[in-house]
Amino acid sequence: MDRDPDLVRTRGYLYVCGRCPFRGEKSRVINHFYKYHVPLEHCDYFCTLCMFRCRSEYDLNSHTRGYTKHVREVQTLQKNGQTYNERNYLKKASVANIFEDGRDIVKQSYAESQKHWASRAGIRIKSFPKPTKPSLSKYTATAISVAPKPLAPLETSTATCTAASIDSYTRLF
Numbered sequence: 001m002d003r004d005p006d007l008v009r010t011r012g013y014l015y016v017c018g019r020c021p022f023r024g025e026k027s028r029v030i031n032h033f034y035k036y037h038v039p040l041e042h043c044d045y046f047c048t049l050c051m052f053r054c055r056s057e058y059d060l061n062s063h064t065r066g067y068t069k070h071v072r073e074v075q076t077l078q079k080n081g082q083t084y085n086e087r088n089y090l091k092k093a094s095v096a097n098i099f100e101d102g103r104d105i106v107k108q109s110y111a112e113s114q115k116h117w118a119s120r121a122g123i124r125i126k127s128f129p130k131p132t133k134p135s136l137s138k139y140t141a142t143a144i145s146v147a148p149k150p151l152a153p154l155e156t157s158t159a160t161c162t163a164a165s166i167d168s169y170t171r172l173f
C-alpha cells in the first residue's frame with residue numbers, strides 16, 4: 001500500500017492570517033500581515049522610498065540592492081536629477097508593532113495543513129497520517145531533598161501616591 005506523502009514535513013504547518021482569510025506558509029503569512037495589517041511606520045524596519053518593510057536591519061539594508069521596486073525608485077530619482085541618500089529612506093520604527101503568534105497569525109492543525117497542501121498540489125489524500133508524538137520524555141516528579149528557602153518579604157514602596165502617579169498607571173490600559 002502506498003502511503004500518503006507527509007506534506008507538513010516538506011511544507012510546514014499551514015498558518016492563517018488573524019485579520020483576513022489569507023493562508024499559507026508561516027513566513028508568507030507573517031510578511032502578508034506586516035504588508036497589509038500594520039501601518040508602515042509601525043513595522044520594525046521600513047523604507048519610505050519603496051514601502052519595503054521587514055523585521056531586521058540586515059533585511060532592510062540588503063533590500064536596497066535586491067528588491068526590484070527599490071532599485072527602480074532609485075533610478076527614477078536619479079533620472080529626475082535628484083540625489084539619492086539611502087539614509088533618508090531607511091527607517092526603524094519608534095513604536096514597534098507588538099506581533100503576537102497565535103493572534104496575528106494562527107497555526108492550523110496537522111490535518112488541516114495536510115489537507116491544504118494536498119489540494120494545492122492536486123494530491124488526493126486517502127488518509128491523514130497521525131501527527132508525530134512529541135519527543136519529550138514523560139515527566140516524572142523528583143522530590144526536592146532540601147526545603148526551598150522562603151521568599152524574601154516584599155519591600156514596601158516609599159513613593160507617595162499622587163493623583164498624577166495614579167493617572168500614569170491607569171493610562172497603561
Ligand SMILES: [Zn+2]
Pocket residue numbers: 017018019020021022032033036037
Ligand atoms: Zn490578512
Ligand SMILES: [Zn+2]
Pocket residue numbers: 047048049050051052063064070
Ligand atoms: Zn526601499
